[in-house]
Amino acid sequence: MRSLYRKPAGEILLNEAYNATLSSWKVNYESMYVSTTYGQTHIIAAGPVDGEPLILLHGYGFSSTSWVDNIEPLSAKYxxxxxxxxxxMNLSKTTKVIRTKEECTEWFAQVMDGLGIGSAHIxxxxxxxxxGMIVSRLLPDxxxxxxxxxxxxxxQPQRKSFFLRCMMAGMLPSTVRIQRLMEYMTAPGNQVNPVVREQFVIAMQNCLPQVRLHAANMSDEELRAIECPVLLLLGEHEVQYDAKxxxxxxxxxxxxxxxxxxxGAGHGLSLENPELVxxxxxxxxxxxxGENKTDSIREQAI
Known part of the structure; x- marks a missing residue:
């Protein structure tokens, strides 16, 4: 399998950037790995061990450290x-590439099993x-x-302009091009935490992602099959498609x-306006x- 890193020093540089962002977290945390069919999945855990489980899934090209401005209030109870x-581009170690929604769901279920989680918020x-939308459909219980x-x-289908900008930043990852990509995805006047920005630049310049399941428009049938309660938040200045x-x-x-x-928000909504989110x-x-909340909602819908 092709290495995640463009060059041998890439692993050291990514680890340093990852740890620099993680050092900005204002909560106590644990770092762990869970074994799956697809490799070793790295996880950062925080909050009361008896709290309801909440699983965070980061954006493409980022990592779990990017929740630096969200983790403190979220982990107060959960x-x-x-x-x-x-x-x-993170600390997980791939042995088998995920290519389909079904494989992604299998990987996710194995991570939950490894953590001892029966059900969780995402x-x-x-x-x-x-x-999150894929696994909510395929793992409803x-x-x-x-x-x-x-x-x-x-x-909604992603705009070609969005896809092309992302592709060019990945193929020709100069610091200027990557920073312009982040500015493009961020609403005018908003700022993203500098350590998160720096980690993204270093990751893009030193890594070649092994992700083969690409974000794509879901069918009407797939969306109707998402049974759990959903909160959908979109930025007014979303660049990948028309938010409305x-x-x-x-x-x-x-x-x-x-x-x-x-x-006043863009694509990186939770990075741009973390307090509101x-x-x-x-x-x-x-x-x-509550354990039975989702079940009660399903019963009302029947």
Whole structure:
């Protein structure tokens, strides 16, 4: 299998950048690996061990450390597991590449099993939200609720301009080109935590992701099959597709959905306006806290 790293020194540089961002976390955490069919999955855990489990799925090209501005309030009550998606630019170690939605779901279920989690809430950003929507459909009995922030594809096809900008930054990863990509995905006037930005630049310049399951528009049937409560958050300045059209389609198809387009925000919504996102997410999770909450919602729908 092709190495994750463009050059031998890449692993050292990525680890240094990863740890630099992680050192900015303001909570106590544990670092661990879970063995799966697809390799060793790295996870950062925080919060009370008896809290309801909340799984975080990061955006493409980032890692679990990117939740630096969200982790403190989320882990105050919930047992948070921030997962490094296997094959992406992080500390997970791939032995078999994930290529299909079914393989992704198998990997996710194995991670949950390895952590001893029967069911959990999920919160994902961009590609992570896309993954969250996949597993919510294919593992309905194990997902209590889903927070989907700027989901990659899923609710609308991605614009060619978005795809091309991302592809060019990956093929020709100069510092200027990568920084311009981040500025393009961020609404005017907003800032992303500098350590997260720096890690993204270093990762892009030193890694070649092994992700083969690409974010894509989900069918009407797939969206209708997401049974759990869903909070969908989109930025007014979303660049991958029209946010209002995406919200309209999601509201029409996903049975138990709350959705909102956030003014003054772009694609990196939870990175740009973490305080607002944290407040909205916690309020939503509190509505759906409890072992039997999801079951009761399903019973009402029957």
């Amino acid at each position: 047992r948070v597991y921030a997962i490094d998606f296997i094959g992406d 919160m994902g950003l961009s590609y992570g939200a896309f993954i 194990r997902i209590r609720s889903l927070v989907a922030i700027s989901p990659g594809g899923a609710i 059209l995406g919200l309209q389609r999601a509201k029409r198809l996903i049975p138990h959905l709350q959705g909102e387009v956030i003014a 944290n407040n909205l997410v916690i309020a939503f999770l509190q509505q759906n806290t």
